[in-house]
Amino acid sequence: MAxxxxxxxxxxxxxxxxxxxxxxxxxxGQSSLNLSVVSLNANxxxxxxxxxxxxxxxxxxxxxxGKEFGATKNLFDALQRLQDHWIDAFPGRHPQTFxxxxxxxxxxxxxxxxxxxxxxxMRQIYSTAELVFSWFGPDDEDIxxxxxxxxxxxxxxxxxVGRRHINAVEPYHxxxxxxxxxxxxxxxxxxxxxxxxxxxxxxxxxxxxxxYWWRVWVVQEVxxxxxxxxxxxxxxxxxxxxxxxCGWIRRIQExxxxxxxxxxxxxxxxISITSSDRVPWHNPKRIMEAKHxxxxxxxxxxxxxxxxxxxxMSWSHTLSATNPxxxxxxxxxxxxxxxxxxxxxxxSVTSVYVDYFSKWLxxxxxxxxxxxxxxxxxxxxxxxxGSDHSxxxxxxxxxxxxxxxxxxxxxxxxxxxxxxxxxxxxxxxVPDAHVTENxxxxxxxxxxxxxxxxxxxxxxxxxxxxLLKLFQKLSGERPSGARGMTAQEAIFRAxxxxxxxxxxxxxxxxxxxxxVALAFIYHFVYIDREFASEPLNRRVFExxxxxxxxxxxxxxxxSELFVPGHKIEGPWLTRLLEWNVExxxxxxxHNRVKAGITDWDWRDRGMLRIGRGEERYLGVSxxxxxxxxxxxxxxxxxxxxxxxxKTEEDxxxxxxxxxxxxxxxxxxxxxKLDDGSAAVERFEIR
Numbered sequence: 001m002a003x004x005x006x007x008x009x010x011x012x013x014x015x016x017x018x019x020x021x022x023x024x025x026x027x028x029g030q031s032s033l034n035l036s037v038v039s040l041n042a043n044x045x046x047x048x049x050x051x052x053x054x055x056x057x058x059x060x061x062x063x064x065x066g067k068e069f070g071a072t073k074n075l076f077d078a079l080q081r082l083q084d085h086w087i088d089a090f091p092g093r094h095p096q097t098f099x100x101x102x103x104x105x106x107x108x109x110x111x112x113x114x115x116x117x118x119x120x121x122m123r124q125i126y127s128t129a130e131l132v133f134s135w136f137g138p139d140d141e142d143i144x145x146x147x148x149x150x151x152x153x154x155x156x157x158x159x160x161v162g163r164r165h166i167n168a169v170e171p172y173h174x175x176x177x178x179x180x181x182x183x184x185x186x187x188x189x190x191x192x193x194x195x196x197x198x199x200x201x202x203x204x205x206x207x208x209x210x211x212y213w214w215r216v217w218v219v220q221e222v223x224x225x226x227x228x229x230x231x232x233x234x235x236x237x238x239x240x241x242x243x244x245x246c247g248w249i250r251r252i253q254e255x256x257x258x259x260x261x262x263x264x265x266x267x268x269x270x271i272s273i274t275s276s277d278r279v280p281w282h283n284p285k286r287i288m289e290a291k292h293x294x295x296x297x298x299x300x301x302x303x304x305x306x307x308x309x310x311x312x313m314s315w316s317h318t319l320s321a322t323n324p325x326x327x328x329x330x331x332x333x334x335x336x337x338x339x340x341x342x343x344x345x346x347x348s349v350t351s352v353y354v355d356y357f358s359k360w361l362x363x364x365x366x367x368x369x370x371x372x373x374x375x376x377x378x379x380x381x382x383x384x385x386g387s388d389h390s391x392x393x394x395x396x397x398x399x400x401x402x403x404x405x406x407x408x409x410x411x412x413x414x415x416x417x418x419x420x421x422x423x424x425x426x427x428x429x430v431p432d433a434h435v436t437e438n439x440x441x442x443x444x445x446x447x448x449x450x451x452x453x454x455x456x457x458x459x460x461x462x463x464x465x466x467l468l469k470l471f472q473k474l475s476g477e478r479p480s481g482a483r484g485m486t487a488q489e490a491i492f493r494a495x496x497x498x499x500x501x502x503x504x505x506x507x508x509x510x511x512x513x514x515x516v517a518l519a520f521i522y523h524f525v526y527i528d529r530e531f532a533s534e535p536l537n538r539r540v541f542e543x544x545x546x547x548x549x550x551x552x553x554x555x556x557x558x559s560e561l562f563v564p565g566h567k568i569e570g571p572w573l574t575r576l577l578e579w580n581v582e583x584x585x586x587x588x589x590h591n592r593v594k595a596g597i598t599d600w601d602w603r604d605r606g607m608l609r610i611g612r613g614e615e616r617y618l619g620v621s622x623x624x625x626x627x628x629x630x631x632x633x634x635x636x637x638x639x640x641x642x643x644x645x646k647t648e649e650d651x652x653x654x655x656x657x658x659x660x661x662x663x664x665x666x667x668x669x670x671x672k673l674d675d676g677s678a679a680v681e682r683f684e685i686r
Contacts, residue, residue, distance in 0.1 A: 008067055009108040012037065014117050019125060020106040021046045021099040024083050025063075031071075031079055032063040035106065036099070040124050046099040047086060048129035050221035050228070051078055052211045053104060053322075064105060075104060078135040078231075085231055089131055100133075101125060112344050119341040122217075123224060123333035132225035134218075136210055139233030146207035147230070147237040149200045152181065154241035157248050166247055171255040174248065175262065175273075185265040194268065201272035205279040213283045216319040216330035219312070223290045223334060239291075246288040249273060249281055257512075260587060275595070283318060290334070303367070309335030310363055313356075317378040317406035324349045327403035328356050349404075350395045350439075357400055358435045364637070365432050372433055373443065373638035375401040377416035381645070382625040382657035398655040399441040399685045415603055417498060417620075417640045417658055419665035425673065426636040430680055433637055440652060441685040445635040446669055446678045448661060449611030451619075451626045451643070457606045465536065467491075468524060468543040470607070474618070475545040488545055488561040490618040490662035492517055494607060496596045498620040498660040510566060512589070516596075517562045518572065519589040521546075523597065525576050538577075548573055610661065615677075621659040630656055633683065634669050641665075644683065652686045 012018040017040040025032040038044040052074060059070035062079065071079065086098045107118045126132060136143055156177050161169055178184050187197035196202040212218060222228055222239075230237040252259070252273055261270045272278040290312065293299060300308060312334045316327040329341040337359060342352075357375060364372035376399060383402040396402060426444065433443040455473075456466060474487035485493075496516065524544065528536050538548055545561055547553035554573035559566055575584055606623035609616065610632050619632065621643060630645045641664060643656040672678035 008065055008069075009035075009111070009114075010037070012114065012117070013039075017041050017121060017124060019101060019118070019121065021101050022105060024096075024098055031076070033065075033079070033105070035065050038099075040121065040128055043128060044099070045097070045130055046101055047082075047131045047133060048101045048126055048221070048225075049078065049082070049103075049133050049135060050126075050218055050225075051075065051133075051135040052215050052218075069105070071104070074135070074137060075102065077138045077233075078133075081231065081233060082133060082135075085133060085229065085236060086131075088236070089229065101129065115343050116341050119329055119332075119343075122220065126221050126224040126333070127226070129225065130227075132221060132228035134212065134222060134228050134230045134239075136207070136212055136230065136232040139235070142203045142206050143210075143232040144235040145200065146203040147232070147235050149184070149204055150237055150241050150245045152184070153248060154244040156181070157244055166251050169251075171252075171258045174252050174255070175259060175265075178269075179262070179264055185262075185269050187266045187268070196278065197266055197268045198272070201269055201279060205272065208280045208284050211320070213280075213287075214318070214320045216316060216321045216326050219287055219290070219315065219319065219331060220333040222287055223294050225291075242284070243288045243292065246281070246285045250285055250289070253281075257588060277598070286315065294334075306336055306363070307367065309337060310360060313337065313360075314375065314378075314401075316403040317401065319403075321404070324404040325352050328352055348395065350397075350400070353396060353400045353403075354435065354439055357441075361433060361435065371637065371639065373635055376635075376638055376642060376655060377640065377658050378402060378406055380643075380655040380657035382622050397439055397441065397686055417660045419640045419660065420667060421634045421639055421641050421661075421665050421669070422636055423639075423667035425634065425667050425670045426680070430636055431682070433635070436684075443635050443637070443683050443685065444680055445633040445638075445642075445683055446672065446680060448632040448634060448641060448664060448669065448678075449615055449617060451608050451610055451628055451630045451632065452612060453609040453628065454624065454626065455607040455609060457623055465528070465532065465543070468536070468540065471545065472543045485663045486561050486564070487618070489564065491607075492520060492562055493662050494618055494620050494660070495520075495600055496592075497665070498605065510563075512592075514563050514566050514568060515585045515589040516592050517558075518568070519585040519593040520562075521558070522576065522581070522584055522590070523593050525579070529579065541573075608659070617661050617663060619659050619661040622657060625657050626659070632659060632661060633681075634664065635683075636680075644685070647686055652684045655685050 009020075012020070018037050019040060020035045020037055021044075023034045023036055025034055038046065054072040054074035056072060058073045060073055060076035061068050062071050062076065063069070082100060083095060083098050086100075087093075087095055103118075108114045157166070160173055160177050166174075183200050184198070187194070189199045189202065190197045196205065225239075228239045230239065230242065253275070256274050259274070261267075268278060276282055293308065297305070313328075313331050316331060319327065319330070321327045321330060323343070325341070325343060328339065332339060332341065337356075339352075339356065339359065360375060361372045364374075378401040379399050380402075381398055383405045425446070430444045431442075433441060436442055455470060471488060471491060474491065521544065524540050528540050536543070541548040541554070545557065547557040551571045551573045555568045555570075558572070559568055574580075604623050605620050606625075608619035608621055608626055610619050611617050617632075619641075626643050627645065630643050632641050632643055634641050638658075640658045641661050642658050644653040645656050647654050669678065673680070
């Protein structure tokens, strides 16, 4: 009689919180490992692996419990190195006591019930592991250099900060120490004007561009870890050094307006540390900040922890996942959200996202903080524009956050808008948003107006004066908004206030706003002088609506059109005509204009005309997102206006997306309610 085949995976006991861990048998020739079962309740010593699976179709054979098993190439490479790094971390232990948990091998991926149960244990697995290894791939000299750069900065910052908090360090001293480290500040791999002319910061950029930082599961794996070590082949980096680097970068970017680029630092190095245009700092910084909070639970109250958990869930739109359900389940370990992972076919992706949104609504309504519709920024028909896989295939309602599509290439240049459009607008008597039994979203809102035109998209560095022509086109109008804003001010705000990176501080800092507006005029004159194929010369002022008959007339018209209520003094027209840059706006103002223009050109944005007659507004949305006939509304619980489109088959609406509207972003629409020119309506969204 043939001997019965022993299954690779024996059942686990959920009551004991059992998991499997890998034991190394041999790596002489073919990799050989055994699986053993341990109970998390017994607090067993083990290490956990955090990594990106890689291409599932490219595998290398290993021996698992005596059977051949195909491991992805990235996992196979990791298995070759992990025991050596563990020995370095625990030099006093015998190598044969090394145990490691790896999801792809320790969970029976073909057993949906086991996957569901083990995902619920993820928080416990990563928080009880002695050590977590973050694997970035095999030996890579560039990643090794990035690790060296992080270590260098960590040690230098430790000397600069000493026993103080980094926020107590004078802004100048955050940067001045770099003068002694030429490898951080000089062009060593190309001309000074190259995008990446400094090898050290290019290597850091390469490190943070690795897929690892964008994998949804990585967030909780790193944040929950007692300690973790970053690995690339033979190279390693302690997480505390990375934490120090990210804290330094965070502080530099916070005080960016108080810093000037040192003459001894190449542009690419300066931009690398002061913005995310060269180095994608955003996710690493956010993960490190989350880890700091997780290690200091006393910093937040119970309510604040719950709020923080929901905010973490909203990060999903910046993270990638193979299974759409992972965008929700992959962050649950950091929250107290009452969702139970279920990967069975009986639970649809749509139902998971609808349930998630419903619980989000309930939480924010309970706290009374008025952010319950913040998820609409990542929802709407715009999330399927130019995509190969539509949310309609998944059956999503248009109001559900489309995290699966957020990672699509067509959506990666989209950045959500920011504002306080509903601030103080709606009283407690106005009904809150809720999800109906037929999975429609019922909301209260005020109609701003109908979209009449998609305006030609101006490229601000363009030499054909497209933006100047837009000024000319709209300058005869006075989009009233809520307070009679001029077209010039509306366009200025659209360029510098519609982003989500904090550009709006230009508007709230009145002195800074005046100076940036002047630097904006300098920009037009500069483009015309240096690059225009057919220079306009003084016609630049005419197209902008400015009076160039005298300095006094120029100052008066500039104040009225661009910065109402703020007078300027000085011979600004003369300075512009004589191109006296040294006596003009500060270098910081010019840098802000340059950054705003670069940001506008890179972002996927376009301008809109909204409304008719005296109730006209200038708006910004994703380019080509809206259509004439769509309407713009301010919803209770949404900090930014939304665009709706009437559905053909019934009286419901489809959410198109969110937008920015000049004169509406800070609760000004309350004036329309007060004077009776608008009323609260209920909108049913499919």
